[in-house]
Amino acid sequence: MTAPLTADAQVFGLVGDGAADDRPALQKLVDTLGEATAADGRPRTVRVPAGRYVIRDRPVLWRSGVSLIGAGRGATCFMLCNPGAPAQPVPLAWFTTAQHGAGRDHHIADVTFAHFEIDGSRVRTEEYDVLAKGLGLQYVLRGRFTDLYIHDTAATGFGCDFLQDTVVEGVLAERCGRQDPGEQMGGAGIGIGVGGWGPVERTAVTDCTARGNGTNGIFFELQQDDWVPPRGIRVTACHTEGNRYGISDWGADGLLVTGCTMVGNHVAGYDVSAQGTTSIGGRGGIVTGCVIDGNPGDGIALGNTPGPYAFRGNRVSGNGRYGYWQHNLAGGDQEPATDIVLESNDISGNALDGVRLDAPLHEPAIFGNRVRNNGRRAAPATEGGGDGVRCGPLSLTDANADWLPDGHRGKRLTVDTPNAEVTAVVTGNTGTELTLAPERPGAETAWPDGTPAPGAAYRLPDAPAPRTGLTAAAAVAHPYVHGNRVRDDGHPRTQTHALWIAPEATWTGGRVTGNDFSGNASAATRFDSAPSGGRWRDNDG
Numbered sequence: 001m002t003a004p005l006t007a008d009a010q011v012f013g014l015v016g017d018g019a020a021d022d023r024p025a026l027q028k029l030v031d032t033l034g035e036a037t038a039a040d041g042r043p044r045t046v047r048v049p050a051g052r053y054v055i056r057d058r059p060v061l062w063r064s065g066v067s068l069i070g071a072g073r074g075a076t077c078f079m080l081c082n083p084g085a086p087a088q089p090v091p092l093a094w095f096t097t098a099q100h101g102a103g104r105d106h107h108i109a110d111v112t113f114a115h116f117e118i119d120g121s122r123v124r125t126e127e128y129d130v131l132a133k134g135l136g137l138q139y140v141l142r143g144r145f146t147d148l149y150i151h152d153t154a155a156t157g158f159g160c161d162f163l164q165d166t167v168v169e170g171v172l173a174e175r176c177g178r179q180d181p182g183e184q185m186g187g188a189g190i191g192i193g194v195g196g197w198g199p200v201e202r203t204a205v206t207d208c209t210a211r212g213n214g215t216n217g218i219f220f221e222l223q224q225d226d227w228v229p230p231r232g233i234r235v236t237a238c239h240t241e242g243n244r245y246g247i248s249d250w251g252a253d254g255l256l257v258t259g260c261t262m263v264g265n266h267v268a269g270y271d272v273s274a275q276g277t278t279s280i281g282g283r284g285g286i287v288t289g290c291v292i293d294g295n296p297g298d299g300i301a302l303g304n305t306p307g308p309y310a311f312r313g314n315r316v317s318g319n320g321r322y323g324y325w326q327h328n329l330a331g332g333d334q335e336p337a338t339d340i341v342l343e344s345n346d347i348s349g350n351a352l353d354g355v356r357l358d359a360p361l362h363e364p365a366i367f368g369n370r371v372r373n374n375g376r377r378a379a380p381a382t383e384g385g386g387d388g389v390r391c392g393p394l395s396l397t398d399a400n401a402d403w404l405p406d407g408h409r410g411k412r413l414t415v416d417t418p419n420a421e422v423t424a425v426v427t428g429n430t431g432t433e434l435t436l437a438p439e440r441p442g443a444e445t446a447w448p449d450g451t452p453a454p455g456a457a458y459r460l461p462d463a464p465a466p467r468t469g470l471t472a473a474a475a476v477a478h479p480y481v482h483g484n485r486v487r488d489d490g491h492p493r494t495q496t497h498a499l500w501i502a503p504e505a506t507w508t509g510g511r512v513t514g515n516d517f518s519g520n521a522s523a524a525t526r527f528d529s530a531p532s533g534g535r536w537r538d539n540d541g
Helices: 023-040
Strands: 006-008 017-021 044-047 051-056 066-069 076-081 093-095 108-122 135-151 161-164 166-174 190-194 200-206 209-211 216-222 231-236 239-241 245-250 256-258 261-263 268-272 285-288 291-293 298-302 309-312 315-317 324-326 340-343 346-348 355-357 365-367 370-372 382-384 389-392 395-398 412-416 421-429 433-436 458-460 468-472 475-477 480-482 485-487 497-501 506-508 511-513 523-527 535-537
Touching: 023 044, 023 051, 023 066, 161 166, 161 200, 166 190, 190 200, 209 216, 216 239, 239 245, 245 261, 261 268, 268 291, 291 298, 298 315, 370 468, 468 485, 485 497
Parallel strands: 006 044, 017 051, 044 066, 051 076, 066 108, 076 108, 093 135, 108 135, 135 161, 135 166, 161 190, 166 200, 166 209, 190 216, 200 231, 209 239, 216 245, 231 256, 239 261, 245 268, 256 285, 261 291, 268 298, 285 309, 291 315, 298 324, 309 340, 315 346, 324 355, 340 365, 346 370, 355 468, 365 480, 370 485, 468 497, 475 506, 480 511, 497 523, 511 535
Antiparallel strands: 382 458, 389 395, 395 433, 412 421, 412 458, 421 433
């Protein structure tokens, strides 16, 4: 019989009752349609009615030209499991370089995966395996991944690499990377390896949500260190929340990130660094119109890049450390980053410095920003216990306290329990209640060993100082700092200075002109290392 252009999965033997193993029937159908497509050049589609389809012990080897279309999230669900093969990762579909010889001349083309759910909660490998994904395809040409719900996978949820002329839209990835403690490769909601197609990879990621995943919400990672970082990747209108990192650029060139939200991510909302497999950071990226708010760590963490990079028109607020942190990790590029641009951002309410420069910069441009009311971690050390102290899953309340609101933001709380001291990170506070970050991405509690008993003794450390709008603690050469408003109008004021040049810094040349440095808690400027040369004029304060 001639293979149909559209095949009903249940007509071809899939059951969808949540018990029978549907993998053999699906593999046979994909092979049949793939062979027909290879013979006549006409792509085929598998339509999967509502049901729960078990994929047991082995993934489905995918074929070019075969699409998989469900009846909608929650209606069509693929349940992955490996009870008979504990060493075998089981993504729904895979086609990789290492296992199948995937490459530019041996790729998957003209495929759509749409309108279904992947439940990875029943896959558990003996050791963490990066291939225990929801989808694991490499070298996809003219692909479309749309309206997918991928959750609870052992490794990355959507883990497809080298996507050319491909759109990833409306993907919801939650609690992926279950077996990744946060230090392994992969373990993300949406992880896309780049570089395989050469200097341009035309990939669009839009309207996706990544929440509570083990490492990144969304990341792009250069896969070989001798490849050219590719251009052509765009991220638009995505939401990342409660991951280890929100959105990460670990090796792209000119990554465009527009209109995204990055909130509640444990280490950083947006990260550029050498943490990827090749230890190569991104460069040439543009991040604009984003909300980067309430991350327990930093808002933006940038390093290991030669530059340039630009952040324009973003709100960077309420983060537990720095709003923007320039720093380099060991093992990656250490040269000064050139042409870093911070333009027209609202950087406010962060726990420590609004902008912190701990790695060398050459010709940075910082202009038109509002850097205000930072240094919120201003409350002194305190301790308590006994009557009035109660802990909840994500809180500690002391009815006898009178804390500065948000004055403990970003501090590490220590609580005594019968067996050991336990710690949690404070994300904010009222006069009597501390709000705490979950103990890991995807968790529902701050306490890994159970909520402490009423009356437990607790301690919070002192506030660090100074806490400034802009701190230079590295070599800064020929900066252009113009037209910024760096002040504090809070009650009380917590941003101690507008600009601090720390003892270890050098500030050489450049221009610092037309800024409003007035209204900070201690003084407009503090120079523990004197700037050398350049032009300083028309700065209020």
